[in-house]
Amino acid sequence: MRVKNMRIFNLFSNMGNRELIGIDLSTDNLKIAHFKIYPNNKRELIEILTRNLGGLSDDDISKTIQTCIKELKVKNPIFSIAIPAHLVISKNIEVPSTNDKEIKEIINLQAGRHTPYSREEIIIDYIPIGIYKQNYTKILLLIVTNSLIKKQFGILEKAGIKIEKILLAQEGMAYLTSKIFKLDSEPAPVGIAHIDELFTDFMIVNKSKAIFIRSIPIGRQHLISDVEKFQTKFAGEIKKSLEAYQVENIQTPPNLLILTGALEELGPLETILNEAAHLPVRVIPYLNHISSTDKAVCAAQTAKNLSFFNVIAPLWAYFESKVNLIPEEIKLKMAFIERSKDLTSSGILLLVILLLVFLTLTSNIYFKSAYLKNLDAKYQALAKEAKNLAEDSQKNSLIRSYLTNRGISLKVLTELHEIAPLYLELNDIRFDKEGKFTIRGTAESMSTVFSFVDTLGKSKYFKEVKTKYTTRRQEGKKDVTDFEINSLLRKVAN
Numbered sequence: 001m002r003v004k005n006m007r008i009f010n011l012f013s014n015m016g017n018r019e020l021i022g023i024d025l026s027t028d029n030l031k032i033a034h035f036k037i038y039p040n041n042k043r044e045l046i047e048i049l050t051r052n053l054g055g056l057s058d059d060d061i062s063k064t065i066q067t068c069i070k071e072l073k074v075k076n077p078i079f080s081i082a083i084p085a086h087l088v089i090s091k092n093i094e095v096p097s098t099n100d101k102e103i104k105e106i107i108n109l110q111a112g113r114h115t116p117y118s119r120e121e122i123i124i125d126y127i128p129i130g131i132y133k134q135n136y137t138k139i140l141l142l143i144v145t146n147s148l149i150k151k152q153f154g155i156l157e158k159a160g161i162k163i164e165k166i167l168l169a170q171e172g173m174a175y176l177t178s179k180i181f182k183l184d185s186e187p188a189p190v191g192i193a194h195i196d197e198l199f200t201d202f203m204i205v206n207k208s209k210a211i212f213i214r215s216i217p218i219g220r221q222h223l224i225s226d227v228e229k230f231q232t233k234f235a236g237e238i239k240k241s242l243e244a245y246q247v248e249n250i251q252t253p254p255n256l257l258i259l260t261g262a263l264e265e266l267g268p269l270e271t272i273l274n275e276a277a278h279l280p281v282r283v284i285p286y287l288n289h290i291s292s293t294d295k296a297v298c299a300a301q302t303a304k305n306l307s308f309f310n311v312i313a314p315l316w317a318y319f320e321s322k323v324n325l326i327p328e329e330i331k332l333k334m335a336f337i338e339r340s341k342d343l344t345s346s347g348i349l350l351l352v353i354l355l356l357v358f359l360t361l362t363s364n365i366y367f368k369s370a371y372l373k374n375l376d377a378k379y380q381a382l383a384k385e386a387k388n389l390a391e392d393s394q395k396n397s398l399i400r401s402y403l404t405n406r407g408i409s410l411k412v413l414t415e416l417h418e419i420a421p422l423y424l425e426l427n428d429i430r431f432d433k434e435g436k437f438t439i440r441g442t443a444e445s446m447s448t449v450f451s452f453v454d455t456l457g458k459s460k461y462f463k464e465v466k467t468k469y470t471t472r473r474q475e476g477k478k479d480v481t482d483f484e485i486n487s488l489l490r491k492v493a494n
Contacts, residue, residue: 019046019077021069022315023161024169025152026084027198028054030064031308034072034296035315043316045292047072048299048308058151062158069161080165080318081152082311083325085201086215088168089115089143092129092248094136103128103137111143121146125323127171129211129250138250140211142168144325153330165318166325170203172314174210175321177258180289184208191254191279193238195261196307197221200234202241206251214241220262220305223269231269235276242277259283261307290316412437412461412489419455421448435489437462442480446470449483462487 017038024031034047049068053061091114095103107126112119122143129138149166156163173194177183183190189206198219204212216237222230238257246253257279259270274281286309287300300308314321326334412431420426421443428440443449449470457465465487472481 019074020315020318021072021074021077021079022082022167022311023065023079023156024082024084024311025053025061025155026082026087028052029197029303029306030061030068031082031306031311032065032068032072033308033311033315034074034077035312035318037319043291045290045296045312047293048296048303048312050299050303050306050308058155059158062155065156065161066159069159078318079156079161079163080167080314081156081163082167082169082172082314083144083149084169084196084199084215084310085203085213086199086217087144087148088213088215090213091141091143092138092212092250093141094132094138096136098131098135098137100128103139107139107141111141114141115143117143117145123149123325123327125168125325127209127211127323129206129209138211140213142323142325146327149325149327153327163326165321167314167318167321168210168323168325169310169314170201170210170213171321171323172317173201173309174203174205175208175317176290176313177260178205178208181258181284186255188252188255191238191242191257191277193257193259193261193273194307194309195220195223195259195263195266196310197262197305200237200261201310202238204245204251204254211250212245212248214244216241220266220307224265227267231267231272234269235272238273239276242279254279257281260286261309262305264304286312408489415459415461419452419459421452424448424452431489435491437487437489439485440483442475442482444478444480446472446481449481449485453485456485456487461490463490464488 017036020035020037022031022033022035030049030051030053032049033045034049036044036046038044049071051064051068053064056064093107093114095106097103097106103126107124108119111122111124115122123146125142127140127142129140132138152166153163173192177190177192183205184207189204189211192201192203192205193216194201194203196219198217198221200216200218202214202216203210216234218230218234218237223234242254257273257277259273259281260283263283263285270281270283273279286307287297290312292300324331409431413429416426416429416439423444424441425443426439426441428438431437443452449467453465453467456462465485468484468486470481470483472479474480
């Protein structure tokens, strides 16, 4: 499977139109389909080109393809190769595992047993069909020779084309047919016979998957050259394919056979197939069910010997396809290139982010500095006035403080004179700027001191009145008490 990488600069890639180019180099007739997927997921066939490559060298084929791509006038398309059934060896096998990683390892080891080629000469992939007996998985093993793929890869590389995927045509046809005709809702699988110029691709489809593939070496060219001989033989090959499918015991038998591809002038083929396969047969022109431009339809009708369904369908199902037959060494090379691009893109993105952060910070600093300069210039004239106002305010505060405290000492002394008991002598009165007030004196008795303390506490000028000490002593023939009282002055409005 293709290695997928996160692409830093492809975050919005799905917002635009995606142009896909499919190429079929499997016969002498080159087929090229130009497909477009719009942002609303609408899919449209834009153009079809075909060229005869009979007798041309690889270099001439590259030049022819290069000319065709120029005619399409596309920008940055996604290129892919469609590989038809007659170039693929397919085997229905059972693998003793249900783990994807284990299944890949098992088929990688055992694929050589199913072909006459060595493991190094082949490319393998598979389509999972379903779980069988709980521990087994039924798969459709797909094998293609390395030399074939590398030859086509080389031709396209010389034409300047970078291939993203090598798709199995039948996988795309199975998916597209299922979506168009809603076959997923069918209770049984459906058979599809796709007629091309020289080959017919027969497949059994179940739930959008091709679960059985067989190539029949009879195409439109044979069916119209000798109608009686080849149509009978063709019906026999279809019957043989159905029998081979039933022998493999893959799924239940199909209940319908769809005939599509290059269908013009095939006569009573539908009736012959119905009688041989004992199945209802529906003839369905594929272009009737694909959104296409008039130019594409006209080109397909002109080349009536060819069917372009095997190159259109893989493009329609490009992003849903699981099979990719690109050689492993090319996958690794592509993965290395993509990772290198991702690292380069990441580095560029990081530098851009750092540059944007730096510019943002620098611009913020610049604009803020400019703003501050403007403010300085605007309010410089007011700074001097503000300073003068501050000085005046300070002076006013000093004056207010002075006026508030003016005469407080006289009021305190007056208060003391009024509330001091008759037999109390005050020897020392002190107070400071913090409002701490101290009285020392002498009283006739200790009760007089305590009474004085209570009276001070009730005064509006004093608070937190406390007696620091009282000392009894003898003065003449009388006992007196020395004391010290501490308090705080209250701030009283004038």
